[in-house]
Amino acid sequence: MKKYSNLSAMELSLEYENVLKQYNEYKSMGLKLDLSRGKPNSDQLDISLPLLSEARPREKCFSINGVDCRNYGVLDGIPEMKQLFADMLGIKTEYITVGGNSSLQLMYDTLARAMLFGVLGSRRPWCKEEVKKWICVTPGYDRHFKMTELFGFELISVPMTPTGPDMDMVEAIVKDPTVKGIWCVPKYSNPSGNTYSDETVRRLAAMECAAPDFRIMWDNAYAVHNFKGECDELLDIFTEAEKCGTLDRIFYFASTSKITFPGGGVAMLAASSANLNHISQFLGVQTIGYDKLNQLRHTTYFKNKEALDNHMKILAEFIGRKFDITLSALNKLKGLDIAEWSEPSGGYFVNLNVMPGTAKRVYKLMQEAGVTLTAVGATYPYGVDPMDSNLRIAPTYPTDDEVALATEILVCTVKLAALESYLNK
Amino acid sequence: MKKYSNLSAMELSLEYENVLKQYNEYKSMGLKLDLSRGKPNSDQLDISLPLLSEARPREKCFSINGVDCRNYGVLDGIPEMKQLFADMLGIKTEYITVGGNSSLQLMYDTLARAMLFGVLGSRRPWCKEEVKKWICVTPGYDRHFKMTELFGFELISVPMTPTGPDMDMVEAIVKDPTVKGIWCVPKYSNPSGNTYSDETVRRLAAMECAAPDFRIMWDNAYAVHNFKGECDELLDIFTEAEKCGTLDRIFYFASTSKITFPGGGVAMLAASSANLNHISQFLGVQTIGYDKLNQLRHTTYFKNKEALDNHMKILAEFIGRKFDITLSALNKLKGLDIAEWSEPSGGYFVNLNVMPGTAKRVYKLMQEAGVTLTAVGATYPYGVDPMDSNLRIAPTYPTDDEVALATEILVCTVKLAALESYLNK
Numbered sequence: 001m002k003k004y005s006n007l008s009a010m011e012l013s014l015e016y017e018n019v020l021k022q023y024n025e026y027k028s029m030g031l032k033l034d035l036s037r038g039k040p041n042s043d044q045l046d047i048s049l050p051l052l053s054e055a056r057p058r059e060k061c062f063s064i065n066g067v068d069c070r071n072y073g074v075l076d077g078i079p080e081m082k083q084l085f086a087d088m089l090g091i092k093t094e095y096i097t098v099g100g101n102s103s104l105q106l107m108y109d110t111l112a113r114a115m116l117f118g119v120l121g122s123r124r125p126w127c128k129e130e131v132k133k134w135i136c137v138t139p140g141y142d143r144h145f146k147m148t149e150l151f152g153f154e155l156i157s158v159p160m161t162p163t164g165p166d167m168d169m170v171e172a173i174v175k176d177p178t179v180k181g182i183w184c185v186p187k188y189s190n191p192s193g194n195t196y197s198d199e200t201v202r203r204l205a206a207m208e209c210a211a212p213d214f215r216i217m218w219d220n221a222y223a224v225h226n227f228k229g230e231c232d233e234l235l236d237i238f239t240e241a242e243k244c245g246t247l248d249r250i251f252y253f254a255s256t257s258k259i260t261f262p263g264g265g266v267a268m269l270a271a272s273s274a275n276l277n278h279i280s281q282f283l284g285v286q287t288i289g290y291d292k293l294n295q296l297r298h299t300t301y302f303k304n305k306e307a308l309d310n311h312m313k314i315l316a317e318f319i320g321r322k323f324d325i326t327l328s329a330l331n332k333l334k335g336l337d338i339a340e341w342s343e344p345s346g347g348y349f350v351n352l353n354v355m356p357g358t359a360k361r362v363y364k365l366m367q368e369a370g371v372t373l374t375a376v377g378a379t380y381p382y383g384v385d386p387m388d389s390n391l392r393i394a395p396t397y398p399t400d401d402e403v404a405l406a407t408e409i410l411v412c413t414v415k416l417a418a419l420e421s422y423l424n425k
Numbered sequence: 426m427k428k429y430s431n432l433s434a435m436e437l438s439l440e441y442e443n444v445l446k447q448y449n450e451y452k453s454m455g456l457k458l459d460l461s462r463g464k465p466n467s468d469q470l471d472i473s474l475p476l477l478s479e480a481r482p483r484e485k486c487f488s489i490n491g492v493d494c495r496n497y498g499v500l501d502g503i504p505e506m507k508q509l510f511a512d513m514l515g516i517k518t519e520y521i522t523v524g525g526n527s528s529l530q531l532m533y534d535t536l537a538r539a540m541l542f543g544v545l546g547s548r549r550p551w552c553k554e555e556v557k558k559w560i561c562v563t564p565g566y567d568r569h570f571k572m573t574e575l576f577g578f579e580l581i582s583v584p585m586t587p588t589g590p591d592m593d594m595v596e597a598i599v600k601d602p603t604v605k606g607i608w609c610v611p612k613y614s615n616p617s618g619n620t621y622s623d624e625t626v627r628r629l630a631a632m633e634c635a636a637p638d639f640r641i642m643w644d645n646a647y648a649v650h651n652f653k654g655e656c657d658e659l660l661d662i663f664t665e666a667e668k669c670g671t672l673d674r675i676f677y678f679a680s681t682s683k684i685t686f687p688g689g690g691v692a693m694l695a696a697s698s699a700n701l702n703h704i705s706q707f708l709g710v711q712t713i714g715y716d717k718l719n720q721l722r723h724t725t726y727f728k729n730k731e732a733l734d735n736h737m738k739i740l741a742e743f744i745g746r747k748f749d750i751t752l753s754a755l756n757k758l759k760g761l762d763i764a765e766w767s768e769p770s771g772g773y774f775v776n777l778n779v780m781p782g783t784a785k786r787v788y789k790l791m792q793e794a795g796v797t798l799t800a801v802g803a804t805y806p807y808g809v810d811p812m813d814s815n816l817r818i819a820p821t822y823p824t825d826d827e828v829a830l831a832t833e834i835l836v837c838t839v840k841l842a843a844l845e846s847y848l849n850k
């Protein structure tokens with residue numbers, strides 16, 4: 001197939017008729033499919049069922065340091081859960097504090113605390129700052145952006161590149177003392193799938209920030225979530241920050257949500273001892289401790305890093321299949337010059353850029369054919385994609401057959417929207 | 426034994442020598458006991474072990490409305506967990522939103538949200554109020570007081586009476602528009618053990634508050650926690666508030682922490698639909714949902730209200746024994762006119778008022794004999810008991826034998842401190 005841009009008016013009309021016919025066939029099927037949600041399907045969750053099948057008599061309710069996990073207490077998590085996270089992420093146990101079932105909630109909580117009381121080094125609570133800004137790497141994770149929007153930050157977009165955020169831009173922006181932080185998904189980034197290069201991590205650790213209380217929100221959500229070949233290597237930002245004396249800059253998040261159960265996993269925040277000390281005075285008022293029994297469930301199931309790795313290999317096979325299906329569909333767009341997409345080896349998303357000005361149209365066409373996509377613009381601050389071009393494709397939730405059908409329809413609608421645009425329909 | 430106040434100097438000296446001798450014997454035992462913590466001991470927690478012994482295959486991972494509880498989603502909890510709380514508390518399911526493992530955390534979260542965004546009816550976020558005040562019923566729960574202190578409220582003490590807070594005072598105080606709320610533990614109150622009378626509940630619902638965004642933080646922590654005879658009856662504040670058109674005034678909290686596992690229970694917030702709607706816009710940014718698997722564990726174990734009642738009867742026997750031991754020790758102080766104490770039929774505490782000016786001394790004597798008490802003043806705002814008289818006794822955590830010994834020592838130190846005071850030692 002030739003590039004659409006090289007087609008004659010006649011050829012475009014012919015192609016349009018063909019694609020429209022195909023689209024109408026899909027439409028007549030009365031489908032109800034969903035490519036919008038970065039969540040596992042129930043079959044994938046079955047892989048983690050052993051976590052729920054073990055009876056827990058009294059003697060198995062105690063942590064390795066003798067704490068009765070059924071009772072109150074232990075704000076920062078049981079030692080074996082810290083160890084599991086440390087092994088999983090290659091960071092020190094002393095930086096880790098274990099939370100509840102949601103890292104997103106820990107992020108919200110961390111920012112809410114900063115708003116109310118400031119962070120270590122703040123001159124005043126962030127809610128007292130007249131102007132405050134936040135860097136959003138785009139396309140990025142809509143829930144991150146909404147959070148800082150809710151807290152009243154002015155959101156500054158910085159484009160994602162294959163090696164991470166455009167660091168020249170970031171380094172320039174952080175010279176503004178009202179810029180308080182940046183959202184980062186450093187590995188298998190949501191939605192681009194890219195992993196930050198060593199240089200990017202080093203520059204983030206080393207950069208000169210005008211705000212004394214600048215924070216990097218390091219959401220390492222997909223640390224062990226590769227599904228193709230070798231896992232990407234992400235440089236440890238703590239090690240780099242230690243070298244630069246900027247350790248307090250890092251708030252590091254992760255969870256087992258997409259390892260075991262999104263609704264019943266374990267989350268963590270890691271930060272310097274100085275940061276953790278600062279936080280603990282508030283945390284002690286806030287809670288008597290998170291669910292330690294669920295921590296025990298996880299450490300009983302994942303006896304060591306090897307067990308975790310083996311588990312992730314099984315997930316990889318399962319998830320990889322859905323990505324293969326998606327990419328083999330998208331390959332049918334090759335050569336048409338109307339779309340580009342990522343071919344990630346990890347994470348939960350394929351990042352699809354369609355012809356500028358047609359993303360919303362694709363969304364609508366998909367919706368009318370019964371396939372839900374992530375809302376266009378969701379991957380940008382304030383929900384606005386300036387190019388109307390970016391679509392986040394999430395193939396994990398539907399079954400394999402559903403992914404196959406939904407992505408076939410996607411290919412059809414991407415073509416249709418482009419043809420409509422060329423033909424000014 | 427005569428009242429100490431009626432003893433001659435000689436008699437006082439003699440009694441002092443006797444009590445001191447006994448105290449020194451206790452001291453020489455090198456004990457390490459703890460009456461400070463309102464938490465169950467491990468034997469009590471064993472009663473709830475069936476909750477952890479059931480395997481959960483895939484087909485048992487779904488809520489009654491078909492939600493896969495292992496996955497993301499459902500911000501407000503599964504229907505059967507709402508029903509369990511509704512049955513337990515006698516409130517409507519539509520008011521209920523289920524949280525994580527800690528009602529304290531829901532309270533913090535509710536206040537943090539009010540600070541950052543205000544509540545329904547607020548003219549501005551509470552953090553923007555130059556002066557803001559909060560009513561604390563004393564003696565009361567230290568963690569409540571610390572929370573409002575942390576958020577910068579000026580704390581106003583109102584004394585607890587056998588029927589609840591002194592309502593004449595409360596009604597006068599809420600005429601001040603800077604007074605934003607009140608902490609209430611309405612049933613088996615911490616630490617007095619009293620339950621609010623019908624009249625108190627009605628007056629709280631009906632009172633005229635100058636602040637348009639006044640809130641009652643209704644912490645019904647001990648709703649089903651009686652251990653002697655019939656359960657106290659607490660009037661439903663929602664029903665009363667509905668009649669008065671003040672429904673939005675109520676934030677109602679409860680949990681299963683002291684029913685099943687303090688570290689792995691389920692908590693809830695109940696509020697009017699208008700309040701819940703207002704909150705949901707923030708909650709949706711804050712989390713993708715709490716742990717629904719733990720909700721399922723609870724509703725599997727407590728199939729209905731009857732199962733819950735039976736469970737509480739077993740706990741009552743267990744806990745009641747520790748209170749019997751405590752009260753039979755305290756009875757040895759009867760007639761001496763140096764102490765008064767509550768004889769609760771539910772909750773987790775005995776409230777002990779010793780001779781004014783001697784509570785800190787009792788604490789110190791106990792500490793030196795190896796028995797930890799709750800810090801004196803903890804039950805008052807800012808940690809200061811103006812009379813130096815109130816001690817919160819928590820008999821649930823130690824074993825029966827330990828409670829017996831620790832309360833014997835308590836009786837001895839209460840006498841000793843009083844005698845020291847009479848003799849100006």
